[in-house]
Amino acid sequence: MTEPKLNQQVTDLLAATNSLFPGNVTVTLGDQKSGYVRHDQATQLMQNGDIEVHVSDVTAPSYTASHEVMHLLLLLQGFPQMTFNLTTNNEKLDEQLMAIATELYDAVAHVLIVKNQRDHDLIDADIEDLYFKGLYATIDPEDPNQDDAMMTLRLLTLTDLLVFFGGELTKDRLAKVTADFPKSWTAAQKLYEIIAAKPIETPFAMRRTVVKLFKAFDDQMLAWDLPLLHGSEFVTMQSVxxxxxxxxxxxxxxxIYHSEMIETEQQTRAFIGLNKNDRQNAFVLPAPAEKDSDDFFKELxxxxxxxxxxRLNMPFTIR
Known part of the structure; x- marks a missing residue:
């Protein structure tokens, strides 16, 4: 069996990433081969200040490795990141909210990543076929008679599909997704309209689009009578x-508002700093002692x- 190898474009990308990262970034390859590509086929592992990008599935190792390294490169270039500084005190619910927020954030990041991959010939017709197969390895077609627990995952997966193809699917692929996912495809197109409305070329533009996407996602959840993300409160978006x-x-x-959620570090009542313009969580504070609260907020x-x-050790990007 031929050992999987990374192409020169990925080697060059790794060199560019290492020029910005203070530690060492390496790529390791596993031995699974599913016959499709998905974005969960690579992970970042940090140890002793170094990062290992591990590609567990080597169906398309150069595509998958470059995708993961480009996520890291966006961080190093100052594109805004999310943090999760609040808890609902329900671990399972927290995990679900974090997973949804991450998928929405990634859909916006993928605009930049997919463009970069296409510019460097890391996406071709074969990769597009493997990506489309990955869609059906992730979600099942809708049941026309009832909504099921997969509606949210379908919405997120199809939105990312639209980003990957730049909103333009071949006639055959379009016919298939519209037949298999009539409700979630229509909803995904609405979310994609938010993503594609303005160019995403700067950290400020990326942050603006992610914040709008959180709100549009909750509008869709409301229409489907499904639980909301409340991303504007739950997710701390790095400021630009x-x-x-x-x-x-x-x-x-x-x-600065009091939240019903709990601040994770000190496990106390939380206060959230909301950006006046877009009402997005920009930082989280643990509640001060009651006797000190007036002076605390006056100083703040x-x-x-x-x-x-x-003071908060809160990174931000300069616009």
């Missing part, structure tokens, strides 16, 4: 700030934004 915004007082850029609102983020 201009020089001027960094110098503003906190009160000028954020409103009067700080400049850059100093607050330094």
């Amino acid at each position: 700030l201009s020089d001027r915004q960094q110098r503003l007082e906190v009160r000028q850029l954020f409103d 609102y009067g700080m400049n934004v850059k100093d607050l983020f330094a």
